[in-house]
Amino acid sequence: MKLLVVFLVVLFGVWLWRQGRLADRADTKPPTPRKPPALPNEMVRCAVCGLHLPATEAVSNGRVSFCSVEHQRQAE
Ligand SMILES: [Zn+2]
DSSP: OHHHHHHHHHHHHHHHHHHHHHHHHHHSOOOOOOOOOOOOOOEEEOTTTOOEEEGGGSEEOSSOEESSHHHHHHHO
């Protein structure tokens, strides 16, 4: 009879443990996919002075990039 009580207590403990785990699982949100780190701006090199600058700020004539309109004029 004592064994039966111990068995029931263990069973109850396991049940409690499983309930807790299920609750934990419900609480934890699914891992949100991490956004890939924003790519840094592509850097281009001025063909005249060699300055590196973001492509979005560069002056380009299609093939070559320049840091400013002045350097673009110099190259022409
Ligand atoms: Zn330049």
